[in-house]
Amino acid sequence: MLNKYAKGPSTLIGGSIVAALALSSCGGGDAESLSIYHDFDDTAGQAIVADFEEYYEDQTGSPLNVEIYRQPAGELRATLELEAAGNDVQPDVVSFSHTELYELQEKHDIFRDLDIEGSDDEAIPEHLRDAVGEGYMVTNAVQPYVFVYNHDNVDEGDVPESWSDLLDPRWGGSHLGMGDPETTSGAHLPLWFFVEELGNEIGSPYGWPFYESLGDLEPRTASSHDAILEYVASGELSGGILGQAQIVRAIEQGQPLSATVPEEGAPAFIHSSAITKNAENSEVADMYLEWIVSTQGQEAIFDAYSAVPSRNDIDTGDLPVDVDPEEVVPVDAEWVSENRDQNIERFRDSIGG
Numbered sequence: 001m002l003n004k005y006a007k008g009p010s011t012l013i014g015g016s017i018v019a020a021l022a023l024s025s026c027g028g029g030d031a032e033s034l035s036i037y038h039d040f041d042d043t044a045g046q047a048i049v050a051d052f053e054e055y056y057e058d059q060t061g062s063p064l065n066v067e068i069y070r071q072p073a074g075e076l077r078a079t080l081e082l083e084a085a086g087n088d089v090q091p092d093v094v095s096f097s098h099t100e101l102y103e104l105q106e107k108h109d110i111f112r113d114l115d116i117e118g119s120d121d122e123a124i125p126e127h128l129r130d131a132v133g134e135g136y137m138v139t140n141a142v143q144p145y146v147f148v149y150n151h152d153n154v155d156e157g158d159v160p161e162s163w164s165d166l167l168d169p170r171w172g173g174s175h176l177g178m179g180d181p182e183t184t185s186g187a188h189l190p191l192w193f194f195v196e197e198l199g200n201e202i203g204s205p206y207g208w209p210f211y212e213s214l215g216d217l218e219p220r221t222a223s224s225h226d227a228i229l230e231y232v233a234s235g236e237l238s239g240g241i242l243g244q245a246q247i248v249r250a251i252e253q254g255q256p257l258s259a260t261v262p263e264e265g266a267p268a269f270i271h272s273s274a275i276t277k278n279a280e281n282s283e284v285a286d287m288y289l290e291w292i293v294s295t296q297g298q299e300a301i302f303d304a305y306s307a308v309p310s311r312n313d314i315d316t317g318d319l320p321v322d323v324d325p326e327e328v329v330p331v332d333a334e335w336v337s338e339n340r341d342q343n344i345e346r347f348r349d350s351i352g353g
Helices: 042-060 073-085 098-108 126-131 163-167 185-201 208-216 225-234 244-252 282-293 295-304 333-351
Strands: 002-006 011-013 016-018 021-025 032-038 064-070 093-097 138-150 176-179 220-222 239-243 257-260 266-275 328-330
Touching: 032 042, 032 073, 032 282, 042 064, 042 282, 042 295, 073 093, 073 098, 073 185, 093 098, 093 282, 098 185, 098 266, 098 333, 126 138, 126 328, 138 185, 138 225, 138 244, 138 282, 138 295, 138 328, 163 185, 163 208, 176 185, 176 225, 185 208, 185 239, 185 266, 185 333, 208 333, 220 225, 225 239, 225 244, 239 244, 244 257, 266 282, 282 295
Parallel strands: 002 064, 032 064, 032 093, 176 220, 176 239, 266 328
Antiparallel strands: 002 021, 011 016, 093 266, 138 239, 138 257, 138 266
8 A cells, every 4th residue: 555645735737746745655566556536534544445455355366556645625626626627637536525526527527437336236325326326426435414512511401403503692602613615625515504405495594594693603613624623622612513424533532522413414425436537447446446335345434434334234333423324415516516616705704714
């Protein structure tokens, strides 16, 4: 495995991405290779790739060397935008939010159509298959966004039962945190959910008035959800809107956190994988995606990344945050893509930051 971890912003030089990288490698020089760009955290990404390398060698009798390049979602999208603009898309496989994959495909047409065995398995719920039904991606896992709170600071009776409870004045005075959609890809999930999904399904108090009312409470915004998690864990904030997987890891590390899914459900992105048209190792990439959607691959991903598995036949045990797949509402990738710029502007007008 060859691991690339970006330490600074990438730049476009002669059509190629050049970044400050820390490199480590294992595996022989004669091994087959596969390159993957992803936004899993460092530990999860390495664990998933190591499991696939082992699977590949078991199946083929030959070693595999996977090169992985990891960035947070917003930075990864920018990297791929630059590579696409220079007509020099580097990876064989790209793995991150289906909303980001959709936007890259609509703008640059960089992914090829797929025919992946198992991608239409009935164990993958229909609403998840439909969410990535564009023909060029498969589901890795489902990342629902839930309400996390510091249980040392929040009484049980104050835990929100509805998302509308966040408009209670008790959350005013910077007790509530959320990601900034200009810099944090995941912030577009609750934005879509409150403005579009619940705005149309329920009406008041949702829609843009919901964000205007939140703005009156002066919530804290941050450039990353990792920062919000740290603020809530330290007690600097009482609660926030974050992804399940990072909350589970923090709780397992002993942080004083609990989480809840309000009655309207949990907006979610589908962490997905696609194969680029420039892929040099297309057959190995196909094998990787077939492994991802299999029971074995889904178990490996869940062990490394405690989001909701794509398959409903995976034993998730007793998680400290356990979201029912039926409570998950996949975000509309087309809506996020088409409204991204104006949503960021309206968020700024409503919330500030």
